[in-house]
Amino acid sequence: MSSRRSRSRQSGGSAEISDAQITDLVSKLQQLIPELRARHSDKVSAAKVLQETCNYIKNLHREVDDLSDRLSELLATTDSNSAQAAIIRSLLM
Numbered sequence: 001m002s003s004r005r006s007r008s009r010q011s012g013g014s015a016e017i018s019d020a021q022i023t024d025l026v027s028k029l030q031q032l033i034p035e036l037r038a039r040h041s042d043k044v045s046a047a048k049v050l051q052e053t054c055n056y057i058k059n060l061h062r063e064v065d066d067l068s069d070r071l072s073e074l075l076a077t078t079d080s081n082s083a084q085a086a087i088i089r090s091l092l093m
Helices: 003-010 019-032 046-076 083-092
Strands: none
């Protein structure tokens, strides 16, 4: 058992998670990350799953920012009263 979880239990922490629950959550997380999904049969450490998850989330944020920028540029070149402009504005909200 990790010392962090031991301290949590000693200090009366109410959110106790068993090792089995952590293993299950890491496994579920692994299934959500495309880079790790292909390695389902391989043993991947929890640290690697968390690292890849962080990288994946950072990439998703970057993609969202890029798409927002592209939509903003498209909106700038579109008639502001058009139906297309209304759609773009709704996507940016």
